[in-house]
Amino acid sequence: MLEKNTQYRDKKTMLELVDIEPKGGPINQKNVDTEADLLGRPISAPIFISGMTGGHPETLEINKNIAMAAARFNIPMGVGSQRAMMEKDSLAYTYDVKKFARELILIGNIGASKLLVYDDKSVQRALDRIDADMLAIHTNPGQESIQPEGDLNFRGVMKRIFEVSRNIKQPVVVKEVGNGISKEVAASLNGHVYAIDVQGAGGTTWIGVETYRNKSRYGNAFWDWGIPTALSVLEAKSAFKGPVWSSGGIRTPKDVVKSIAIGAEICGMAKPIISSERSAGSDGVYLFLSKLITGVRNEMADLGFSSIKELSNAKVSFREPLNSILKQRRILKQK
Numbered sequence: 228m229l230e231k232n233t234q235y236r237d238k239k240t241m242l243e244l245v246d247i248e249p250k251g252g253p254i255n256q257k258n259v260d261t262e263a264d265l266l267g268r269p270i271s272a273p274i275f276i277s278g279m280t281g282g283h284p285e286t287l288e289i290n291k292n293i294a295m296a297a298a299r300f301n302i303p304m305g306v307g308s309q310r311a312m313m314e315k316d317s318l319a320y321t322y323d324v325k326k327f328a329r330e331l332i333l334i335g336n337i338g339a340s341k342l343l344v345y346d347d348k349s350v351q352r353a354l355d356r357i358d359a360d361m362l363a364i365h366t367n368p369g370q371e372s373i374q375p376e377g378d379l380n381f382r383g384v385m386k387r388i389f390e391v392s393r394n395i396k397q398p399v400v401v402k403e404v405g406n407g408i409s410k411e412v413a414a415s416l417n418g419h420v421y422a423i424d425v426q427g428a429g430g431t432t433w434i435g436v437e438t439y440r441n442k443s444r445y446g447n448a449f450w451d452w453g454i455p456t457a458l459s460v461l462e463a464k465s466a467f468k469g470p471v472w473s474s475g476g477i478r479t480p481k482d483v484v485k486s487i488a489i490g491a492e493i494c495g496m497a498k499p500i501i502s503s504e505r506s507a508g509s510d511g512v513y514l515f516l517s518k519l520i521t522g523v524r525n526e527m528a529d530l531g532f533s534s535i536k537e538l539s540n541a542k543v544s545f546r547e548p549l550n551s552i553l554k555q556r557r558i559l560k561q562k
C-alpha cells in the first residue's frame with residue numbers, strides 16, 4: 228500500500244497558515260537546545276514515531292530498524308495495533324523491540340473498539356509483554372466505515388477508554404489515525420486520559436488506504452474527510468488540560484517548530500519513517516531523523532528561540548481561513 232498515494236488530496240495540515248513571530252534576531256545554532264521531555268524523561272527533540280506495525284513475522288525487522296534509530300536519538304516510538312499478539316501470543320516477538328533498544332520509550336497500541344472485546348487484564352498483559360511505557364488507544368471511525376468488514380460498533384467505547392486508563396499502570400494517549408480530534412471529543416476525554424495525539428488531516432489518509440485496498444465506491448467521496456492537524460491541535464488544546472501531541476502530515480522541520488509554537492508537547496510521524504526504513508533500513512530512519520532534528524535546530528536559531536520551552540511560548544498568528552475557523556469555533560491559542 229506504501230507505493231500508492233495515500234495522502235490527502237486537497238486538504239493540508241493548516242500548519243502552513245501559522246506564522247511565528249521571531250523572538251529577536253537569529254542566534255547561533257550552537258546555542259539552541261532541542262531537548263524536550265516525555266513522562267519526566269528527557270528526549271533529544273520533541274519528536275516521536277507514530278505506531279505502525281507488528282503482528283506479522285516480517286514486521287519484526289521493520290520495528291527493530293525503527294527502534295534502533297529512535298533509540299540513537301532517544302526519541303519515543305509506537306508500535307502498531309497489538310491486536311494480533313493479543314489473539315496469538317506467539318506473534319508478540321514482532322513488537323518486542325526493547326530487546327534491541329533497552330532505553331527506548333515505547334508506546335503500545337490498541338483500537339478503541341477492541342476494548343469492548345478485551346478486558347483490562349488482557350490489555351495490561353499485552354503492554355507488559357513488550358515492556359511498553361504508554362498505551363495509545365486509536366480511534367478510527369472513518370477508516371472502519373470504508374472497510375467492508377469495518378467495525379462500526381462504538382457504543383460504550385468511551386466508557387471503556389476511561390476504565391482502561393484508570394486501571395492499567397501505563398498512561399494512556401488517545402490517538403486518531405489521520406482524521407483528527409475535535410474540541411468536543413477532547414473535552415469528553417479531559418481528566419480521563421494522560422494525553423491526546425490528534426493525528427489530524429493533511430498526511431496519510433486511512434480512508435485513502437482502504438479505498439485502494441477495497442476498491443471502495445465511497446472512499447473517494449470521503450478521501451479528504453478530517454480535521455487539519457493545526458486546527459485539531461488548537462481545538463484539543465482549548466478543551467483538554469493535559470498534553471496535546473501534533474501529528475498527521477508532519478513532514479518538515481517547520482511543521483515541528485510550528486506545532487510546538489501552537490502548544491503541542493511533541494510531534495509524531497508515520498509515513499516518512501516507514502518510507503525511509505523501507506528504502507534504507509535503520510540507517511535510512513537515522514538519516515531522516517538526523518536531518519529533521521538539525522532542521523528544527525536551524526529553524527529555531529533563525530527565529531531566535533534557544534529552547535523548546537521558549538518556542539512553546541512563541542507569539543503566533545493565523546492566516547485565513549484558519550483564523551476565521553478558530554473564531555467560528557471560539558478557539559484561541561491556549562498555553
Ligand SMILES: Cc1cc2nc3c(=O)[nH]c(=O)nc-3n(C[C@H](O)[C@H](O)[C@H](O)COP(=O)(O)O)c2cc1C
Nearest residue numbers: 277279307308365404426430431475476496497498
Ligand atoms: C504503514 C502504516 C501503518 C499504520 N498502522 C497503525 C496502527 O496499527 N495503529 C495506529 O494507531 N495507527 C496506525 N497508523 C497510523 C499512523 O499512526 C498515523 O496516525 C497516520 O499515518 C498519520 O500520520 P502520517 O501522516 O505521518 O503518516 C499506521 C500508519 C502507517 C503509514
